[in-house]
Amino acid sequence: MPASFSWLIHSPLHATYGSLHPYTSRLTVMRRYFNGEKRTGFMTKAPDTKVLDAKAAHVKEYLGTPTDLKADAVKEVAIGLADTLADVFALYVKTKNFHWHMSGRHFRDYHLLLDEQSDQIFAMTDPLAERARKIGGTTLHSIGEISRRTQILDNDALYVTPEDMLAELRDDNLSLTKRLRKVHAICDDANDVATASLIENWIDETERRTWFLFEATRPAFGKNA
Structure with missing residues (x-):
């Protein structure tokens, strides 16, 4: 030394x-x-709050797309979109997981159903992220951020019955619908009609997936047996 x-x-x-x-x-x-x-x-x-404020200003300088929406509104909408995007990524991976590991007498029907649903879910990712950027917000940066934000629980079990797979995805899609409605309310308060319009379509798609999963998990009865 x-x-x-x-x-x-x-x-x-x-x-x-x-x-x-x-x-x-x-x-x-x-x-x-x-x-x-x-x-x-x-x-x-x-942490020094002045340093944090300076970093935020630096980010806004490069990523702050011009918009007529108020700054607080942009922040709230962007947070809601990022939270939703985290749920969408998590639900996509789980749906593909169950698609890959499906088994049983209804394999073909369920396997194809989940493949169709996973494609629809993944199609939401880019519009969700880009909508936040269009109004001057930011979106997800990493898998770690997805893990911290999502409300969709992982399922790492080596084997899950087809019935439990479909029931779990049904409930996860219901949770996503609730999240979408919450963000829609934020958009209404912010007068962000474009984001609200996109969310309305995603709610309809998510409800359709929930419907199909619900019908697939109903017990057989009467003439439906």
Whole structure:
């Protein structure tokens, strides 16, 4: 180590920046010092709001598409669209999962049904993301963000019965419909008629998928047996 840094290890700064563990390395102490980290136990300094505001302004400079909608409205609509997009991606993967792992006497019908539904679900992804960008908002950036935002639960089971597959997808499509209605209400408040119009079509499609899944999971009775 250069002699000019030796004072740091023997100074009170070592107690501050190297106090987390008795074997904290000298390089760690110096890194914390020169990075300006301030630690108390295991707590780190809270983010500087000025820095966060500056980053937001920087993003808006490059990604802030001009719009006549109010800034707060753009933010709320974009959040709603991103949450919906996360649900759509999660539902798409689950629908394909069940499509791939379908089995049983109704294999062909159910296999093809879920293939058709997954294509319809995936077709929502690009319009959802691009609608947020058209009004100056941002959208999803990663799989991790999808995981944090979605309300659709994973199903990693090695085997799921056909009946349980269809029932689970039926309920997931119902959840997506509720999400879409919530975002539609946000769009109405923001006077964002274009996004609201798209959502109305997606609600109709989602309700149709729910209908088909419901009928496929109904118990046989009477002449329907």
